[in-house]
Amino acid sequence: MNPPRVPGPQGSGPLYGDGPLTPSERRDYARLRKHEAMHHRRLRYAVTSVLLVLAFVLSPLAVVAAWANSQVSDTDRYVQTVAPLAKDPAVQKTVTDRLTTRVVDNVDVKGLTDALSNALAKADAPPGIVDKSHLLAGPLKNAFTTAVRTVVDKVVTSDQFAELWDGANRRAHAAVVKTLTGEGSSAVQAKGDAVVLDLGTVVDKVKDKLVGEGYEKAANIPDVDKTITLFRTDKLDDAQGAMRLLDVVGTWLPVTVIVLAALAVWTAPVPRVALMAAAVGIGVMMVLLLVGLVVARRVYLDSVPDTALPADAAASVYDTFVRFLRNSTRTVLVTAVITALAGYLYGPGRGARFVRSVTGRATGATGRAMARSGLRTGATGHWLETHRRWTTGIVIAAAVIALIIWNYPTAAVVALVLGITVLVLAVLAVLGAASTANSTDKQGKPS
Template sequence: MNPATAPEPGGGAGARHALTAEERAEYERLRRHTAVRHRRLRRAGSVVLLLLALLLAPLAVVAAWVQDTVSDTDRYVATVAPLASEPPVQEVVINRLTDRVVANVDVAAVTDALTKALQDAGAPPRAVDAAEALEGPLRNAVTTVVDRTVTRVITGDAFQQVWEGANRRSHAAVMNMLTGERDGALRADGGTVRLDVGEVVDQVQERLVDAGFEKAAAIPDTDRTITLFETEQLGKAQDAMRLLDIVGVWLPVLAVVLAGLAVWTAPAHRVMLMVTATGFAVMMVLLLVALAVMRRVYLDSVPPTALPPDAAAAIFDTFVRFLKDSTRTLLIVSVITALVAYLYGPGRPARAVRATTDRGTTAAGRALRRAGVRTGSTGHWLAGHRAWTTGGVIAAAVLTLVLWNHPTVGVVALVVGVSVAVLLLLAVCAAAAGPDDRTAHGAPS
C-alpha cells in the first residue's frame, strides 16, 4: 500500500485517503523506529552468538586434537614416534637401563673369588692385594661395556622400529592415560602418569646376554616404567578429557555454525566477519599462551630425580606439537580472513590496495593486447562477472583447506598464494579483452 494514501473506512475498495503531513511524519517515525529496533535485535543476537563461538573455539581445537589423536592409529603413532629419537629421552632410557644391568652384576663376588683363588695358590701378598683392588676398575669396565651396548640399541634404527611397532599395537595408550586404564605404553595410576619401556628392556636384555652378560637376564620385571609427571589434578583432567573426547566431533562444528550465524545475523556482514575472525585469532593466541603456561607447570611438577628437565620438555613438546600446529594454522587462517574482509571495505588503505591492484592488472592486460594477445568474449565475461569469479576462487580455497587432511601453516600459505595468483590472472585476462572485441560479431574491430 502506498504510505501516502489509505482506504477510506466506509468507502469501496478503490477509495483512497491521502495522508496528511502529520500522519506521514508519524508513519516515517514508526518505520524508522521499527527498523532501528530490528537492527538492535539483530546486533544483540549476533553478539551473543559470537561470544558463544569464541568461548567454544579453544575447547573445540583441544577436543578435536584429543579425538583425532585417540581414534586415528597413524596419527597417534606419528605423535609418539619422535620420542624414540629425542636425545634427552634416549639418554634417560640408556642411563636407567645401564644402572639396572650393572646393579645385577656382582663384581665384588668376582674379585673375592679371584682373591681366594690367589690365596689358595700361594700367590704373593702384593698380588692378592692387587686382586682386591680390581673391584673399582672392573665395575667401571662393566659399566662402559653395558653402556655402549645399551646405547647402540637405543640409538639404532631397530629401537625406533620397535618403539613405533609397540605404539601402533597399543595406539589406545593416550585414551588409557585419560581414562585411567592400565594397558598400553602410557599408564595413569592415581596422580602419576608413567611411560612403559618394558619392550625396550627385553630387547636390551637379549643383546646383553648375547654379548656375554648372563646376569643381564636377571633384570627385574618390576619398575619398568619412567614417571612422566605427578599431579593431584589428574583425576579432574581425566574427567574433562573424557568429556572433550565425547564432544570432540561436534564442538568444532558447533563453533563454526555459531560463528556463521553471528555473521549472517549481524546487520553489517563484512564488519562482523572481520570481528569474528579477529576474535578467533585472539582466542588462538590465548590457547598458545595457555599451552606455554601448562608446559611451565608440567616442568615444575616433574622432580629432576624422576626425569631430567630436558627430557621432560622433549616429551611435552612432542605430545602437544600437533595441537600447537592446529592452533597456529587456525590463527593464520583467522588473520587472513580478517584481512580479506577489511580489504573489501571502504577504508583508505583498502581502497589504495584495490586501486593499485586494478592499475597493475590493467597495465598487464594492455601489455598483452599490445603484444597481440586478446581474451575476447572470455575476457569480457570475466570482467562482467568479477564478483562471481572472485567468490568462486575463495570458495575453492576454503573447500581445499576443509578437505585437506590436517592442514599446516605451510599448506595455508600455499593455498592462499595460489588463490591470489589465480585472482590476479583472471583480472589480467579480463583487462586483456580489449574494448573493440565486444562488437566482434556485429561491427569491425
C-alpha cells in the same frame, strides 16, 4: 463511523483516508518506522554478539579437542607425534642411564670379589693380596658400568631403536585410549598419579645384545623395572575426565564454532564487520591458547621431579607431545588474520580502496596488453567480466573447502592456498579485462 486512517503513502480504499498523509502524520509514520528499524537492528546486534562470544569462548576448546581426538583415533598421527622422542638426545640419554643402572644393579660385584678372594686364598696367594681383593669392587663396578653403557648407548642411538620405538607405539596405540579414558591396556599406562611407558620390547633387545656381548647377568633385568615415567601429576584423574569430555566433542566442537561464527555473520546488520570481528576474536583466543601452552609447560616441568625424569628430557617430552597442538593453533591464527584482512580489503576504507584500485589498474592494463597482442578471450572473457562476483565467490569457497578437507593443514598450507587463490583471481581478472579491451578496440576503429 469512518474507519481509522492508517499511516502510509497516499492510498485508497476503506482503510485509508480520503487524501494523502498530512505532514504531521508523515513525521509520526517516519518516527515509528525508525523506531521499529532501530529495535530490529538492536536485536540483530544482540544475537550477533551472543553468537560471537560463544564462538570466541569455544574456539580454544575446539582446537584442543580436535588435537586430542586426532591422537586417539588416528594411529599414524599418534606415531608421528611420539616418533621424534626416539631420536631426541635427552630422551636417549635418560633411557641409556636407566637401562645401564638396572643392568649394573643386577650384577653382584661383591660376590665376584668374594669369589676372587676365595680363589686367591686357595691358590696360596699372599695374605695381603687376599685381604685387599675387596678393594677391586669399585674399579670393577666402574669398568663394568662403562662397558655396559657403551653397549646400551649403541643400541639406543641406533636406527633400529627408532624402528622398535615406532613399532611398539604403533602396536600399542590403544595406550592413548587407556591414558585418556582409562579403558583398554597397552604399553603406555596410567599408574596412580603417573603415566608410564613400558619399554619391554626395547629392554629385551638390549638384554639380547648384552648377553651376546658376554654379559650373562643382563638376562636378570626384572620385568617390573621396564618402565619410564612420562608424566606425573596429582590431577591425573581430573585430566582423564576432561580429556574424555574433549574426546567426545572432538569432532563436533570445531563444527559448532564454525556454525556459530557463520550464524553471527548472517544475522549481523553489517556482515562484513561481523566477519572481521569473528576473525579478530578467534585470533586473539589463539594467541591466548599459545600463551597457555607456554604456562602449562612451565607448570609441567615444575611438577616432574628429577628422580622421575630429568628436566631436559621432560621438556623434550612435553614439546614433542604438544607440537601438533601448537601447529594447529598457529594455523587457525594465520587463517583468522587472513580472514580479517580480506574483510577489510572488501570494505570502504581508504587503504582498501587504494589496494583495490591498484590491483584493478594492474589487471586491467595486463588484460588490455594481452588483447592488443592478439590474445583475445572472446565470449569467455566477457562472461568472466560480467560474472566477476560469482567467479570470485566460487574461487574463495573452493579455497575454504580445500582447507576444510585438508588432512591437518599447517600455516604453510594456508599460505599456499592463499597464494593460489590470489593467483587464480588475478588470472580471471586479467582474462575479463582482455575481453573488455577487445570490445573497446573494436568500438574505436573507424567504419
